[in-house]
Amino acid sequence: MAITSANQLELLQTAEAVAREKLIDPALVVEAMEESLARAAKSRYGSEMDIRVSIDRKTGRATFTRVRTVVDPEELENYQAEMTPDQAKQYLENPQIGDTYVEEIPPVEMGRIAAQSAKQVILQKVREAEREKQYEEFKDRIGTILNVQVKREEYGNVIVDLNAGEGVLRRNEKIGRESYRPNDRIRVYIKDVRREPRGPQVFLSRTAPEFMAELFKMEVPEIYEGIIEIKAVARDPGSRAKIAVISYDSSIDPVGACVGMRGSRVQAVVNELQGEKIDIIPWNEDLPTFLVNALQPAEVSKVVLDEDAERIEVVVPEEQLSLAIGRRGQNVRLASQLTGLDIDIMTEEEESARRQKEFEARTKLFMDTLDLDEFFAQLLVSEGFTNLEEVAYVEQDELLVIDGVDEDTAQELQTRAREYLDAQNAKALERARELGVDDSLINFEGLSPAMVLALALDDVKTLEDFATLADWEIAGGWTTVDGQRVKDDGILEKFDVGLEEAQDMVMTARVLLGWVDPDDLIAETEEGEEATEEEAEA
Structure with missing residues (x-):
């Protein structure tokens, strides 16, 4: 195939036909043709030459050119596509590094192999254009x-x-x-x-849970209009699902609107999802209340939320246990996905046994450490005292409300508690020093002797060691491994040190060591507060 005036217009006609068929830009097809003709020309004139082809978008005329670039003599490698400034003087006036000399060369006569190669290049470029078009069409959808x-x-x-x-x-x-x-x-x-x-x-x-949400948006006009919002969706595909909704119009019941007249709206979604049973639940900002709703149809007696651990304990009557858990744990699993919390379900009997065990352990603690009889120790536990620190440093008025406790008794209880704690602290400090703990850590504000000993037993013996710890290493936390939440024990977790407190202590240690500029911390805090205010306003 020769590129002659007889078939110049045919190039453009072919490009337009391919572009129409593939629904792509004709210019992309023309560029593919230019590249394929250039490749064919290289096979005729030499692969090392820099040959370019330009097809006129109006006439279809293909112009073949050879390009040579001026390079430094020491960098000259390709004699067919490069030349030195001295060599370029016969073509250019005052040639500089980087200048190019372009000369037109005769069109090529394309043999069968070259034509086949050109066809492959064009097809490849067209496929790439199709793929790019598909990506652009669907990436925003x-x-x-x-x-x-x-x-x-x-x-x-x-x-x-x-x-x-x-x-x-x-x-x-x-x-x-x-x-x-x-x-x-x-x-x-x-x-x-x-x-x-x-x-x-x-x-x-x-x-995907979002598929169900979009189906409801199609079936329920109030969701599409923004009057009702879907706050969370949890699915066991093909079996059961829970969806939490809230209405921003007090006159519209979100659950009723999603169910529809005689269940018509929810039934349309159920049919699309092959009979998947759907529980529609009113969303509530109060997590325990929301969880009680999420565990429907089971009835809940009591809820205890641990926000730090993102866990929640649910107490149900014995006869409601199987209903709350659901078949193969389905009900509690979906409720957990819906709320984003780990849920522990126990019966009233199990909770009572656990509380009794805790009561006995605390009673024994007070009997052993404060030299009290069982009755008096039980009184302390019944009033809500859980450890010696509370007894030692609580306001005396809180002890006086206990039956049989006067000022002298209260004073004696606090003296015994403080003496015991002081003795324990002295032992802990002595043990910590034996383990080689540095004074910089012992004197660090916020760490009790018992905390220092716990750190020492974990090989944290200097302020530098402490400053390198992460907040979760101190306070503990949770990690998701293979979809399961795994507990990370913190060194000081048993002392009720929270993540925020651990973070503050570590940053204070870093400031004392000169690792962090306190002015930078102040700036970060102010930026964080401003961002929070902007979010609240939004």
Whole structure:
């Protein structure tokens, strides 16, 4: 194939035809043709030459040019595409490093192999353009629902037609028992769009919690209009789900609006999800109240929230235990996903036994350390005292409310508690010094002798050692491993040191050591406060 006036216009006509068929920019096809012609020319004139082709967008005329660049003599490597300033003087006036000399060369006669190569280049460029178009079309549609047609199934994954390309519904994103045949129409949720080596991939889902939320948005006008908001969704795909909703209009019941007249709205979603049972729950800012709602239909007797550990204890009557847990733990698992908390469920009998055990342990503590009889120790526990520090340093008036305790008795109780604590502190300090703890750590404000000993036993013996600790290493925390929350024990966790307190102590140690400028801390604090205020205003 020769690039002559006879087929110059044919190049443009071909480019426009391919662009129309593939729904891409004709300029991209023309660029692919230019690259393919340049490659063919290199095979004719020499692969080391820098040959470029330009196709006139109006006439279709292809211009072949050879480009040579002026380089430093010491860097000259390719004699076909580069030349020194001295060599360039015969072509350019006063040549400088980086200048180029462009000369037109005769068009090439394309043989069968060259034509085939050119065709491959054009097809490759067209495929790349198609892929880029698909990525651009779907990247901003993540989080929306599509109605698509099934094309085929590959190794359990369903391939669907997206017009501009194909989407993938992986086997783990299908609802349990679903099976599809070619040409079936299904609704899917666009979960992710990513560029991959083989081209952009559109990943779809029918099991994502967001899919259910979008379905409700389609069925319930109040959600679409923003009057009702979906605050959380938890699903066991194909089996059961819980969805928490809140209404910003006091005259509209969020649960009733989502259920619809005779259940018509929720039933439409249930049908789409292959009969998945849906519990619609009123959302509440108060976590314990929200959890009681989330555990429906089970009745809850008592809730104890531990915000630091993000755990919550729920007490239910014996006959409600199986209902609260659900089949294979489904009900409590969905409630946990909905609230974002770890939930421990126990019966009233189990909680009573645990409380009794704690009561006996505290009673024995006071009997052994304060030399009290059992009755008097039980009185202290009954009044809410849990440790010696509370007895030693509480306001005396709080002891006087106990039956049979006068000022002398209260004074004696506090004296005994303080003497015992002082003796324990002295022992702890002596042991810490034996372990080689530095005075810089012993004298650090906020650490008791017992805390210093606990640190020493964990090989933290200097202020520098302490300053390198993370807050969770001191106060403890939780880590998610393989989807399960795992407890990280803190060195000072048993002393009720929280994460915020641990963070403050570590930063104070770093300031004392000169590792951190206190002015920087003040600036960060002010910025944080300003950001919080802006969020509150927003």
